[in-house]
Amino acid sequence: MTKIGLEIHCQLTNLQSKLFCSCKANYREFSPNTNICPICVGLPGSLPMLNQKAVEKATMISMALNCKTPEKIAFFRKNYFYPDLPKNFQITQFDAYGPTSIGHDGKITIEGKEIRIRRIQIEEDPGRLIYEGTSEKTQIPLVDYNRAGTPLVEIVTEPDFDNPKQVRVFLNILVDLLENLGVSDPTLEGALRADGNVSVEGGNKIEIKNVASFHDLEKAIHFEITRQQSLVERNIPIISETRQWDDRRKITISARKKEEEQDYRYFLEGDIPWVKLNSDHFKKLREKMPESIASKRERYVEKYGITNQVADVLSSDKYYADLFEQSHDEKNAKEIANIITTDLMGFVDTREKRETSKLTHQHLTELVNSIMDNKITRNSAKTALQEMVSTGKSLIEIISEQDLDNVSDESTISSIINEVLNEEANAVQEVKEKPETVNFLVGKVMKKSKGKADPSMTLNILKKKLGIT
Ligand SMILES: [Zn+2]
Numbered sequence: 001m002t003k004i005g006l007e008i009h010c011q012l013t014n015l016q017s018k019l020f021c022s023c024k025a026n027y028r029e030f031s032p033n034t035n036i037c038p039i040c041v042g043l044p045g046s047l048p049m050l051n052q053k054a055v056e057k058a059t060m061i062s063m064a065l066n067c068k069t070p071e072k073i074a075f076f077r078k079n080y081f082y083p084d085l086p087k088n089f090q091i092t093q094f095d096a097y098g099p100t101s102i103g104h105d106g107k108i109t110i111e112g113k114e115i116r117i118r119r120i121q122i123e124e125d126p127g128r129l130i131y132e133g134t135s136e137k138t139q140i141p142l143v144d145y146n147r148a149g150t151p152l153v154e155i156v157t158e159p160d161f162d163n164p165k166q167v168r169v170f171l172n173i174l175v176d177l178l179e180n181l182g183v184s185d186p187t188l189e190g191a192l193r194a195d196g197n198v199s200v201e202g203g204n205k206i207e208i209k210n211v212a213s214f215h216d217l218e219k220a221i222h223f224e225i226t227r228q229q230s231l232v233e234r235n236i237p238i239i240s241e242t243r244q245w246d247d248r249r250k251i252t253i254s255a256r257k258k259e260e261e262q263d264y265r266y267f268l269e270g271d272i273p274w275v276k277l278n279s280d281h282f283k284k285l286r287e288k289m290p291e292s293i294a295s296k297r298e299r300y301v302e303k304y305g306i307t308n309q310v311a312d313v314l315s316s317d318k319y320y321a322d323l324f325e326q327s328h329d330e331k332n333a334k335e336i337a338n339i340i341t342t343d344l345m346g347f348v349d350t351r352e353k354r355e356t357s358k359l360t361h362q363h364l365t366e367l368v369n370s371i372m373d374n375k376i377t378r379n380s381a382k383t384a385l386q387e388m389v390s391t392g393k394s395l396i397e398i399i400s401e402q403d404l405d406n407v408s409d410e411s412t413i414s415s416i417i418n419e420v421l422n423e424e425a426n427a428v429q430e431v432k433e434k435p436e437t438v439n440f441l442v443g444k445v446m447k448k449s450k451g452k453a454d455p456s457m458t459l460n461i462l463k464k465k466l467g468i469t
Contacts (some may be wrong), residue, residue, distance in 0.1 A: 001162075001200070001201065001202070002162055002163065002198070002199075002200050002225055003159035003160075003161075003162075003198070003199050003200075004159060004160075004161035004162070004163070004164070004166075004167060004196060004197070004198050004221055005156075005157050005158060005159035005160070005161070005196070005197045006155075006156075006157045006161070006167065006170070006171075006194055006195070006196055006197075007154060007155070007156050007157075007194065007195045007196075007197075008154070008155040008157075008171070008174065008192065008193070008194045008195075009125075009152050009153075009154050009192070009193045009194070010061070010152065010153045010154075010155065010178055010183070010184050010191070010192050011025075011125065011150055011151065011152055011184060011188075011190070011191045011192070012025065012054055012057045012058070012151040012152070012153060012183055012184060013025065013026070013183075013184050013185045013188055013191050014057070014182060014183060014184065014185065015051065015053050015054060015057065015151055016053075017051060018040055018051070018124070018149040018150055018151065019048075019050070019051050019054050019091070019122070019123075019124045019149055019150065019151040019152075020039055020040065020048030020049055020050060020051065020091065020124065020149055020272075021037050021039035021040050021048070021049065021149060022037070023035050023036060023037050023039075023040055023149065025150055025151060027146035027147045027150060028188070028189075030146050032130070032142070032144040032146065033143075033144055033145055033146060034146065035146040036145045036146065036148065039149070040086070040124075040145065040148045040149030041086040041087075041145050041148065042086045042087030042088075047271050048091065048269075048271055048272055050075075050272055050275065051151060054122060054151040055073070055102070055122065055275065055277075056281075056285060057151075057153070057181075057183045058102045058103075058120065058122045058153045059102060059103075059277070059281065059282070059285055060181050060183060060285055060288070060289060061102075061103070061120060061153055061155070061178065061181065061183060062102050062103030062106065062120045063103075063282075063285065063286070063289065064177055064181055064289070064292070065103065065106040065107075065108055065117050065120065065155070065177075066106045066107050066108065066117075067103030067104055067105060067106030067117055067120055068099070068103065068104055068105045068106070069102065069103055069277065069282065070098075070099050070100055070101070070102075070104070070277070071276065071277060072100060072274045072275065072276050072277065073093065073100050073101065073102055073122075073274065073275050073277065074093065074097065074100040074268060074269075074274045074275075075091050075092070075093060075122075075268075075269040075272045076091070076092055076093060076094040076096065076266045076267060076268055076269055077089040077090070077091060077092075077266065077267055077268075077269050078090045078091075078092050078094070078123075078264045078266055079264055079265045079266075079267075080263075080264060082126070083129060083141070083143050084126045084127040084128055084129050084143060084145075084148070085126045085127070085148075086127065086145055086148055090123060090124060090126060091123065091124050091269050091272070092121060092122075092123035092124070092154075093121035093122055093123065094121075094266045095119065096266060096268070099119075100274070101119050101120060101121040101122075102120050102121060102122050102153075103117070103119065103120035104117075104118065104119050104120070105117070105118070106120070108170075108173070108174075110166065110169050110170050110173055111166070111169060113160070113162075113166065114160070115157055115158070115160045115161065115166075115170055116157065116158040116160055117155060117156070117157055117158075118156045118157060118158050119154075119156045120153060120154070120155050120156070121153070121154045121156075122151070122152070122153055123152050123153075123154055124148070124149045124150065124151065124152065125147050125148065125149070125150040125151075125152045126147070126148055127143055127144055127145040127146070127147050127148040128143075128144050128146075128147050129141045129142070129143060129144075130142045130143075130144055153183075155174070157170075159197065159199070159205075163225075164218045164219075164221045164222045164225075165218075167196065167217070167218060167221060168214065168218050171194060171214045171217075175192060176293055176316045176317070176318075177292075177293065178192070179317075179318045180290060180292070180293050180316075180318050180321075181289075181290060182290065182318075187351040192214075193211075194211070194214060194217050195207060195208060195209045195210075195211065195217075196208045196211075196217055196220065196221050196224075198221055198224045198225060198228065199228070199238075200225060200228040200229055200232060200238075201229075201232050203228065203232065203238045204237075204238045204239065204240040205240060206224060206228065206238065206240070206241060206242075206243055206252075207241070207242045207243065208220045208221065208224060208242075208243055208244070208245060208252055209242050209243075209244060209255065210244050210245070210255075211245045212245075212247065216245055216247060217245075219245070219250065220245040220252055223250065223251055223252055224243070224252050227251075227252065239257075240257075241254055241255070241256065241257055242255045242256050242257075243255055293315050293316050294315075296311075296314075296315035296321060297311045297312060297314075297315040297316075300314060300315060300333075300337065303333075304328075304330070304333035304334050304337070305334060306333065306334055306337045310337050310338060310341050311337070313341045313345075314337055314340060314341055319348075319354055320340050320341070320344075320345075323340060323344075323359075323361055323364060324336060324337060324340055326361035327361035327362075327364040327365045327368075328365075329365075331372070332365070332368045332369060332372060335368045335371065335372060336364055336365075336368045339364065339367070339368055339381070339385065340364070343381075343382045343385050343386075344359075344385060344389075347385065347386055347389045348389060353389075357389045357390075358388065358389060358390065358391060358392025359385075359388050359389045359392070360392070363385075363388045363392075363394075363395070366394070366395045367381055367384060367385060367388070367395055368381075370395060374406055374408055374454060375405065375406050376395075376399065376404060376405060376406050377406050377446075377451055377452060377453070377454065377455065378455075379446065379451035379452075380399075380404040380405075380406070380451050380452055383402065383404060383451070384398045384399070384402075384404060387402070403450075403452075404452065405452065406452055406453075406454055407449055407452045407453045407454060408454040408457055410457070410461070413445070413449075413453050413454065413457055413458055413461055414461055416445055416448050416449055416453060417441075417445055417458065417461055417462055417465060419448065420441060420444045420445050420448060421441075421465065423444075424441060424444060427440055427441060427444075428441070428466065431466055431468065432466060432467075432468065435468040435469070438459070438462060438463065438466070438468065441462055442455060442458050442459055442462060445458045445462070446458070
Protein backbone atom coordinates (compact mmCIF):
# COMPACT_ATOMS: atom_id res chain seq x y z
CA MET A 1 0.00 0.00 0.00
CA THR A 2 1.28 3.48 -0.89
CA LYS A 3 1.13 6.29 1.62
CA ILE A 4 1.87 9.88 0.67
CA GLY A 5 1.96 12.89 2.97
CA LEU A 6 2.65 16.56 2.24
CA GLU A 7 4.28 19.55 3.88
CA ILE A 8 3.24 22.78 2.25
CA HIS A 9 4.91 26.12 2.90
CA CYS A 10 2.73 29.11 2.19
CA GLN A 11 4.16 32.63 2.37
CA LEU A 12 1.71 35.17 3.76
CA THR A 13 2.44 37.43 0.81
CA ASN A 14 -0.36 39.90 1.54
CA LEU A 15 1.24 41.11 4.79
CA GLN A 16 3.16 44.38 4.97
CA SER A 17 6.03 43.33 7.22
CA LYS A 18 8.11 40.30 8.14
CA LEU A 19 7.20 37.95 10.99
CA PHE A 20 9.33 39.50 13.73
CA CYS A 21 10.51 42.90 12.44
CA SER A 22 9.29 45.79 10.32
CA CYS A 23 11.24 44.91 7.15
CA LYS A 24 8.99 44.40 4.11
CA ALA A 25 7.32 41.01 3.65
CA ASN A 26 7.52 41.65 -0.09
CA TYR A 27 11.27 41.03 -0.46
CA ARG A 28 11.02 40.53 -4.20
CA GLU A 29 11.45 44.17 -5.18
CA PHE A 30 14.75 44.77 -3.35
CA SER A 31 18.33 44.41 -4.48
CA PRO A 32 20.21 41.76 -2.42
CA ASN A 33 20.62 42.36 1.32
CA THR A 34 18.85 45.71 1.45
CA ASN A 35 15.60 44.49 3.08
CA ILE A 36 17.24 43.46 6.35
CA CYS A 37 17.67 44.70 9.92
CA PRO A 38 19.41 43.49 13.12
CA ILE A 39 16.35 41.34 14.02
CA CYS A 40 15.98 39.36 10.80
CA VAL A 41 19.72 38.74 10.49
CA GLY A 42 19.89 37.80 14.17
CA LEU A 43 22.45 40.29 15.45
CA PRO A 44 23.26 39.91 19.17
CA GLY A 45 20.90 41.83 21.41
CA SER A 46 18.14 42.17 18.84
CA LEU A 47 14.68 41.10 19.98
CA PRO A 48 11.91 39.67 17.78
CA MET A 49 8.43 41.16 17.95
CA LEU A 50 5.59 38.94 16.73
CA ASN A 51 3.52 40.27 13.79
CA GLN A 52 -0.09 40.14 15.00
CA LYS A 53 -1.48 40.13 11.46
CA ALA A 54 0.50 36.96 10.71
CA VAL A 55 -1.16 35.21 13.65
CA GLU A 56 -4.55 36.36 12.36
CA LYS A 57 -3.94 35.11 8.80
CA ALA A 58 -2.58 31.79 10.08
CA THR A 59 -5.65 31.38 12.31
CA MET A 60 -7.87 31.93 9.28
CA ILE A 61 -6.01 29.20 7.36
CA SER A 62 -6.38 26.93 10.36
CA MET A 63 -10.12 27.56 10.60
CA ALA A 64 -10.62 27.14 6.84
CA LEU A 65 -8.96 23.71 7.06
CA ASN A 66 -11.25 22.74 9.93
CA CYS A 67 -8.41 22.54 12.45
CA LYS A 68 -8.65 22.71 16.20
CA THR A 69 -7.02 25.85 17.55
CA PRO A 70 -5.22 26.01 20.91
CA GLU A 71 -5.86 28.56 23.63
CA LYS A 72 -2.20 29.51 23.71
CA ILE A 73 0.50 29.35 21.05
CA ALA A 74 4.24 29.09 21.64
CA PHE A 75 7.33 29.56 19.46
CA PHE A 76 10.43 27.36 19.38
CA ARG A 77 13.94 27.54 18.02
CA LYS A 78 14.77 24.87 15.46
CA ASN A 79 18.55 24.67 15.40
CA TYR A 80 20.46 23.82 12.26
CA PHE A 81 23.35 25.28 10.33
CA TYR A 82 22.94 26.42 6.78
CA PRO A 83 24.31 29.59 5.17
CA ASP A 84 20.88 30.99 4.33
CA LEU A 85 19.85 30.89 8.00
CA PRO A 86 21.55 33.91 9.59
CA LYS A 87 20.69 33.10 13.23
CA ASN A 88 21.59 29.39 12.92
CA PHE A 89 18.10 28.64 14.14
CA GLN A 90 14.66 29.15 12.68
CA ILE A 91 11.84 30.44 14.83
CA THR A 92 8.95 28.05 14.30
CA GLN A 93 6.26 26.20 16.22
CA PHE A 94 6.57 22.77 17.80
CA ASP A 95 4.18 20.79 19.93
CA ALA A 96 6.58 19.97 22.81
CA TYR A 97 4.07 20.92 25.51
CA GLY A 98 0.87 19.66 23.90
CA PRO A 99 -0.63 21.38 20.87
CA THR A 100 0.71 24.96 20.86
CA SER A 101 0.90 25.43 17.07
CA ILE A 102 -1.76 27.57 15.42
CA GLY A 103 -3.79 24.54 14.29
CA HIS A 104 -4.00 20.77 14.61
CA ASP A 105 -6.25 17.82 13.71
CA GLY A 106 -8.01 19.37 10.74
CA LYS A 107 -9.46 17.79 7.63
CA ILE A 108 -10.47 18.58 4.09
CA THR A 109 -12.41 16.37 1.70
CA ILE A 110 -11.28 16.07 -1.92
CA GLU A 111 -13.28 14.04 -4.41
CA GLY A 112 -14.92 12.12 -1.58
CA LYS A 113 -11.63 11.32 0.16
CA GLU A 114 -10.84 12.80 3.54
CA ILE A 115 -7.33 14.20 3.97
CA ARG A 116 -6.40 14.84 7.58
CA ILE A 117 -4.33 17.90 8.48
CA ARG A 118 -1.89 17.01 11.25
CA ARG A 119 -0.63 20.46 12.12
CA ILE A 120 -0.42 24.06 10.96
CA GLN A 121 2.43 26.20 12.21
CA ILE A 122 3.69 29.75 11.85
CA GLU A 123 7.39 30.13 11.06
CA GLU A 124 9.93 32.37 9.38
CA ASP A 125 11.34 31.78 5.91
CA PRO A 126 15.14 31.57 5.65
CA GLY A 127 17.15 33.68 3.18
CA ARG A 128 18.21 32.40 -0.21
CA LEU A 129 21.35 31.14 -1.85
CA ILE A 130 21.95 32.49 -5.33
CA TYR A 131 24.49 30.78 -7.55
CA GLU A 132 26.58 32.83 -9.93
CA GLY A 133 28.66 31.36 -12.68
CA THR A 134 28.04 29.36 -15.78
CA SER A 135 29.20 25.82 -15.09
CA GLU A 136 28.61 23.82 -11.90
CA LYS A 137 32.33 23.82 -11.14
CA THR A 138 32.80 27.58 -11.28
CA GLN A 139 29.61 28.51 -9.48
CA ILE A 140 29.89 30.86 -6.54
CA PRO A 141 27.12 30.73 -3.92
CA LEU A 142 25.96 34.16 -2.75
CA VAL A 143 23.62 34.75 0.17
CA ASP A 144 20.66 37.11 0.04
CA TYR A 145 18.91 37.65 3.39
CA ASN A 146 16.06 39.78 2.02
CA ARG A 147 13.69 36.83 2.41
CA ALA A 148 14.90 35.90 5.91
CA GLY A 149 12.09 36.34 8.42
CA THR A 150 9.26 36.44 5.87
CA PRO A 151 6.07 35.02 7.41
CA LEU A 152 5.28 31.46 6.44
CA VAL A 153 2.56 29.02 7.37
CA GLU A 154 3.46 25.35 7.17
CA ILE A 155 0.64 22.89 6.59
CA VAL A 156 1.44 19.26 7.41
CA THR A 157 -0.94 16.53 6.27
CA GLU A 158 -1.24 12.95 7.50
CA PRO A 159 -0.02 10.38 4.92
CA ASP A 160 -3.55 10.00 3.57
CA PHE A 161 -2.93 10.24 -0.19
CA ASP A 162 -2.91 6.98 -2.16
CA ASN A 163 -1.56 8.32 -5.44
CA PRO A 164 0.04 11.38 -7.11
CA LYS A 165 -3.22 12.44 -8.76
CA GLN A 166 -4.89 12.96 -5.38
CA VAL A 167 -1.90 15.11 -4.43
CA ARG A 168 -2.42 17.29 -7.48
CA VAL A 169 -6.15 17.72 -6.85
CA PHE A 170 -5.51 18.57 -3.20
CA LEU A 171 -2.83 21.15 -4.03
CA ASN A 172 -5.08 22.81 -6.61
CA ILE A 173 -7.90 23.07 -4.10
CA LEU A 174 -5.52 24.35 -1.42
CA VAL A 175 -4.14 27.05 -3.73
CA ASP A 176 -7.68 28.28 -4.49
CA LEU A 177 -8.56 28.20 -0.80
CA LEU A 178 -5.51 30.24 0.24
CA GLU A 179 -6.13 32.76 -2.51
CA ASN A 180 -9.80 33.05 -1.60
CA LEU A 181 -8.83 33.71 2.03
CA GLY A 182 -6.69 36.60 0.79
CA VAL A 183 -3.60 35.34 2.64
CA SER A 184 -1.31 34.50 -0.25
CA ASP A 185 -0.79 35.16 -3.93
CA PRO A 186 0.04 31.74 -5.38
CA THR A 187 1.23 33.21 -8.67
CA LEU A 188 4.29 34.79 -7.03
CA GLU A 189 7.44 32.77 -7.47
CA GLY A 190 8.19 30.73 -4.33
CA ALA A 191 5.00 31.78 -2.53
CA LEU A 192 3.80 28.18 -2.29
CA ARG A 193 6.18 25.23 -2.00
CA ALA A 194 5.45 21.62 -1.23
CA ASP A 195 7.56 18.69 -0.05
CA GLY A 196 6.28 15.13 -0.13
CA ASN A 197 6.94 11.95 1.78
CA VAL A 198 6.33 8.53 0.34
CA SER A 199 6.32 5.01 1.76
CA VAL A 200 5.23 1.75 0.15
CA GLU A 201 4.19 -1.56 1.72
CA GLY A 202 4.63 -0.20 5.25
CA GLY A 203 8.32 0.50 4.63
CA ASN A 204 10.46 3.45 5.66
CA LYS A 205 9.40 6.95 4.76
CA ILE A 206 11.34 8.87 2.09
CA GLU A 207 11.14 12.65 1.99
CA ILE A 208 11.28 14.54 -1.28
CA LYS A 209 12.49 18.10 -0.86
CA ASN A 210 13.35 21.20 -2.88
CA VAL A 211 11.01 20.52 -5.75
CA ALA A 212 10.54 23.59 -7.92
CA SER A 213 6.85 23.23 -8.76
CA PHE A 214 3.74 21.25 -7.85
CA HIS A 215 3.93 19.68 -11.27
CA ASP A 216 7.45 18.39 -10.56
CA LEU A 217 6.36 17.16 -7.13
CA GLU A 218 3.73 14.98 -8.75
CA LYS A 219 6.35 13.54 -11.11
CA ALA A 220 8.82 13.04 -8.25
CA ILE A 221 6.23 11.17 -6.14
CA HIS A 222 5.36 9.02 -9.11
CA PHE A 223 9.01 8.15 -9.66
CA GLU A 224 9.57 7.48 -5.96
CA ILE A 225 6.66 5.01 -5.73
CA THR A 226 8.05 3.05 -8.70
CA ARG A 227 11.60 3.10 -7.28
CA GLN A 228 10.52 1.89 -3.85
CA GLN A 229 8.26 -0.82 -5.25
CA SER A 230 11.15 -2.13 -7.32
CA LEU A 231 13.39 -2.24 -4.20
CA VAL A 232 10.71 -4.14 -2.27
CA GLU A 233 10.36 -6.68 -5.08
CA ARG A 234 14.11 -7.32 -4.97
CA ASN A 235 14.14 -7.51 -1.16
CA ILE A 236 16.44 -4.48 -0.90
CA PRO A 237 15.78 -2.48 2.29
CA ILE A 238 14.54 1.09 1.87
CA ILE A 239 16.66 3.51 3.87
CA SER A 240 14.92 6.44 5.48
CA GLU A 241 16.41 9.50 3.78
CA THR A 242 15.77 12.82 2.10
CA ARG A 243 15.88 12.80 -1.68
CA GLN A 244 15.93 15.58 -4.25
CA TRP A 245 14.22 15.78 -7.61
CA ASP A 246 16.63 15.99 -10.53
CA ASP A 247 14.58 17.77 -13.13
CA ARG A 248 17.05 17.10 -15.91
CA ARG A 249 17.17 13.33 -15.47
CA LYS A 250 13.59 13.06 -14.12
CA ILE A 251 14.66 10.97 -11.12
CA THR A 252 15.01 11.47 -7.37
CA ILE A 253 18.53 11.34 -5.96
CA SER A 254 19.74 10.74 -2.42
CA ALA A 255 20.49 14.04 -0.67
CA ARG A 256 21.16 13.20 2.96
CA LYS A 257 20.14 10.97 5.82
CA LYS A 258 16.82 12.13 7.13
CA GLU A 259 17.07 14.33 10.21
CA GLU A 260 15.10 13.24 13.23
CA GLU A 261 13.31 15.77 15.33
CA GLN A 262 15.91 15.43 18.10
CA ASP A 263 18.60 16.51 15.63
CA TYR A 264 17.12 19.99 15.63
CA ARG A 265 17.44 20.48 19.40
CA TYR A 266 14.14 22.30 19.61
CA PHE A 267 13.78 24.58 22.58
CA LEU A 268 11.34 27.25 23.59
CA GLU A 269 12.01 30.71 22.08
CA GLY A 270 12.44 32.70 25.26
CA ASP A 271 12.32 36.08 23.49
CA ILE A 272 8.68 35.61 22.46
CA PRO A 273 6.14 35.07 25.23
CA TRP A 274 3.34 32.55 24.86
CA VAL A 275 0.42 34.19 23.10
CA LYS A 276 -3.05 33.68 24.51
CA LEU A 277 -5.74 33.51 21.84
CA ASN A 278 -8.94 34.67 23.47
CA SER A 279 -12.46 34.19 22.17
CA ASP A 280 -12.52 37.76 20.80
CA HIS A 281 -9.64 36.83 18.46
CA PHE A 282 -11.65 33.96 16.96
CA LYS A 283 -14.92 35.89 16.92
CA LYS A 284 -13.34 38.81 15.07
CA LEU A 285 -11.72 36.51 12.50
CA ARG A 286 -14.85 34.46 11.98
CA GLU A 287 -16.62 37.68 11.02
CA LYS A 288 -13.77 38.58 8.65
CA MET A 289 -13.61 35.16 6.98
CA PRO A 290 -14.61 35.43 3.31
CA GLU A 291 -17.34 33.18 1.99
CA SER A 292 -15.90 29.76 1.16
CA ILE A 293 -15.51 28.59 -2.43
CA ALA A 294 -18.02 25.77 -1.87
CA SER A 295 -20.63 28.16 -0.53
CA LYS A 296 -20.13 30.57 -3.46
CA ARG A 297 -20.48 27.73 -5.94
CA GLU A 298 -23.72 26.56 -4.34
CA ARG A 299 -25.13 30.08 -4.25
CA TYR A 300 -24.31 30.72 -7.93
CA VAL A 301 -26.11 27.55 -8.99
CA GLU A 302 -29.13 27.87 -6.74
CA LYS A 303 -29.77 31.59 -6.80
CA TYR A 304 -28.93 32.39 -10.42
CA GLY A 305 -29.33 29.06 -12.22
CA ILE A 306 -25.69 29.17 -13.40
CA THR A 307 -24.52 25.76 -14.62
CA ASN A 308 -22.34 23.63 -12.34
CA GLN A 309 -19.38 23.86 -14.68
CA VAL A 310 -19.46 27.67 -14.96
CA ALA A 311 -20.08 28.04 -11.20
CA ASP A 312 -17.06 25.84 -10.54
CA VAL A 313 -14.70 27.97 -12.63
CA LEU A 314 -16.12 31.23 -11.33
CA SER A 315 -16.04 30.39 -7.61
CA SER A 316 -12.61 28.79 -7.49
CA ASP A 317 -10.76 31.73 -9.04
CA LYS A 318 -10.76 34.77 -6.77
CA TYR A 319 -10.10 37.20 -9.63
CA TYR A 320 -13.20 36.08 -11.54
CA ALA A 321 -15.33 35.65 -8.41
CA ASP A 322 -14.56 39.21 -7.26
CA LEU A 323 -15.38 40.65 -10.70
CA PHE A 324 -18.62 38.70 -10.76
CA GLU A 325 -19.62 39.77 -7.25
CA GLN A 326 -19.10 43.45 -8.06
CA SER A 327 -20.73 43.51 -11.47
CA HIS A 328 -23.87 41.36 -11.33
CA ASP A 329 -27.45 41.83 -10.23
CA GLU A 330 -30.26 39.25 -10.12
CA LYS A 331 -31.19 39.80 -13.77
CA ASN A 332 -27.83 39.76 -15.50
CA ALA A 333 -25.94 37.29 -13.24
CA LYS A 334 -26.11 34.33 -15.57
CA GLU A 335 -25.00 36.29 -18.63
CA ILE A 336 -22.13 37.95 -16.73
CA ALA A 337 -20.98 34.54 -15.48
CA ASN A 338 -20.97 33.27 -19.04
CA ILE A 339 -19.05 36.25 -20.44
CA ILE A 340 -16.40 35.93 -17.72
CA THR A 341 -15.88 32.20 -18.14
CA THR A 342 -15.86 32.21 -21.93
CA ASP A 343 -14.65 35.46 -23.53
CA LEU A 344 -12.82 37.13 -20.64
CA MET A 345 -10.88 33.99 -19.71
CA GLY A 346 -9.18 34.12 -23.08
CA PHE A 347 -8.09 37.75 -22.63
CA VAL A 348 -6.67 37.58 -19.08
CA ASP A 349 -5.18 34.11 -18.87
CA THR A 350 -1.88 35.12 -17.23
CA ARG A 351 -0.88 37.05 -14.13
CA GLU A 352 0.68 39.79 -16.28
CA LYS A 353 -2.45 40.23 -18.37
CA ARG A 354 -4.58 40.48 -15.23
CA GLU A 355 -2.28 43.08 -13.77
CA THR A 356 -2.31 45.24 -16.87
CA SER A 357 -6.02 44.76 -17.62
CA LYS A 358 -7.99 48.01 -17.54
CA LEU A 359 -11.33 46.24 -17.24
CA THR A 360 -13.52 47.28 -14.32
CA HIS A 361 -16.69 45.74 -12.96
CA GLN A 362 -18.63 48.75 -14.32
CA HIS A 363 -17.44 47.79 -17.82
CA LEU A 364 -18.83 44.28 -17.41
CA THR A 365 -22.20 45.46 -16.11
CA GLU A 366 -22.56 47.95 -18.96
CA LEU A 367 -21.53 45.42 -21.59
CA VAL A 368 -23.85 42.67 -20.43
CA ASN A 369 -26.82 45.00 -19.99
CA SER A 370 -26.29 46.22 -23.55
CA ILE A 371 -26.33 42.65 -24.84
CA MET A 372 -29.52 41.94 -22.90
CA ASP A 373 -31.17 45.10 -24.27
CA ASN A 374 -30.17 44.07 -27.81
CA LYS A 375 -28.04 47.18 -28.26
CA ILE A 376 -25.03 45.10 -29.21
CA THR A 377 -24.64 41.52 -30.44
CA ARG A 378 -22.75 38.85 -28.52
CA ASN A 379 -20.18 38.94 -31.28
CA SER A 380 -19.54 42.67 -31.08
CA ALA A 381 -19.52 42.40 -27.29
CA LYS A 382 -16.49 40.14 -27.50
CA THR A 383 -14.63 42.72 -29.57
CA ALA A 384 -15.65 45.47 -27.14
CA LEU A 385 -14.56 43.39 -24.15
CA GLN A 386 -11.10 42.93 -25.59
CA GLU A 387 -10.86 46.67 -26.16
CA MET A 388 -11.98 47.37 -22.57
CA VAL A 389 -9.28 45.05 -21.24
CA SER A 390 -6.54 46.75 -23.22
CA THR A 391 -7.64 50.40 -23.18
CA GLY A 392 -10.21 50.79 -20.39
CA LYS A 393 -12.45 52.81 -22.74
CA SER A 394 -16.19 52.95 -22.06
CA LEU A 395 -18.61 50.93 -24.13
CA ILE A 396 -20.09 54.05 -25.76
CA GLU A 397 -16.63 55.19 -26.89
CA ILE A 398 -15.79 51.76 -28.27
CA ILE A 399 -19.11 51.39 -30.10
CA SER A 400 -18.76 54.75 -31.83
CA GLU A 401 -15.08 54.24 -32.68
CA GLN A 402 -15.47 50.73 -34.03
CA ASP A 403 -19.01 50.99 -35.39
CA LEU A 404 -20.20 48.05 -33.29
CA ASP A 405 -23.79 48.93 -32.53
CA ASN A 406 -26.38 46.30 -33.13
CA VAL A 407 -28.28 46.42 -36.41
CA SER A 408 -31.86 45.66 -35.46
CA ASP A 409 -33.49 47.80 -38.10
CA GLU A 410 -35.67 45.53 -40.22
CA SER A 411 -35.13 47.19 -43.58
CA THR A 412 -31.31 47.22 -43.18
CA ILE A 413 -31.21 43.54 -42.25
CA SER A 414 -33.66 42.75 -45.01
CA SER A 415 -31.46 44.34 -47.67
CA ILE A 416 -28.36 42.46 -46.41
CA ILE A 417 -30.39 39.24 -46.56
CA ASN A 418 -31.40 39.97 -50.15
CA GLU A 419 -27.74 40.32 -51.11
CA VAL A 420 -26.90 37.01 -49.43
CA LEU A 421 -29.82 35.21 -51.09
CA ASN A 422 -28.59 36.38 -54.50
CA GLU A 423 -25.04 35.26 -53.84
CA GLU A 424 -25.89 31.88 -52.29
CA ALA A 425 -28.32 30.35 -54.79
CA ASN A 426 -27.20 26.77 -54.08
CA ALA A 427 -27.50 27.16 -50.34
CA VAL A 428 -30.94 28.73 -50.76
CA GLN A 429 -32.07 25.69 -52.71
CA GLU A 430 -30.71 23.39 -50.01
CA VAL A 431 -32.42 25.30 -47.22
CA LYS A 432 -35.74 25.00 -49.01
CA GLU A 433 -35.30 21.21 -49.05
CA LYS A 434 -33.68 20.93 -45.61
CA PRO A 435 -34.80 23.87 -43.44
CA GLU A 436 -32.43 22.83 -40.62
CA THR A 437 -29.49 24.12 -42.72
CA VAL A 438 -30.75 27.72 -42.45
CA ASN A 439 -28.00 28.63 -39.95
CA PHE A 440 -25.53 28.65 -42.81
CA LEU A 441 -27.36 31.63 -44.30
CA VAL A 442 -27.69 33.32 -40.89
CA GLY A 443 -23.90 33.00 -40.62
CA LYS A 444 -23.43 34.64 -44.02
CA VAL A 445 -25.68 37.56 -43.03
CA MET A 446 -23.80 37.98 -39.75
CA LYS A 447 -20.51 38.02 -41.61
CA LYS A 448 -21.70 40.57 -44.13
CA SER A 449 -22.97 42.81 -41.32
CA LYS A 450 -19.60 42.45 -39.50
CA GLY A 451 -21.33 40.64 -36.64
CA LYS A 452 -23.75 43.49 -36.02
CA ALA A 453 -27.04 42.07 -37.33
CA ASP A 454 -29.43 40.97 -34.63
CA PRO A 455 -29.28 37.15 -34.95
CA SER A 456 -32.88 36.33 -33.96
CA MET A 457 -34.31 39.04 -36.20
CA THR A 458 -32.14 37.78 -39.06
CA LEU A 459 -33.43 34.26 -38.60
CA ASN A 460 -37.06 35.37 -38.57
CA ILE A 461 -36.77 37.48 -41.73
CA LEU A 462 -34.86 34.72 -43.51
CA LYS A 463 -37.52 32.15 -42.66
CA LYS A 464 -40.26 34.46 -43.90
CA LYS A 465 -38.48 35.16 -47.18
CA LEU A 466 -37.78 31.48 -47.83
CA GLY A 467 -41.19 30.32 -46.69
CA ILE A 468 -39.88 27.84 -44.15
CA THR A 469 -40.81 27.33 -40.51
ZN1 LIG B 1 14.22 42.89 9.55
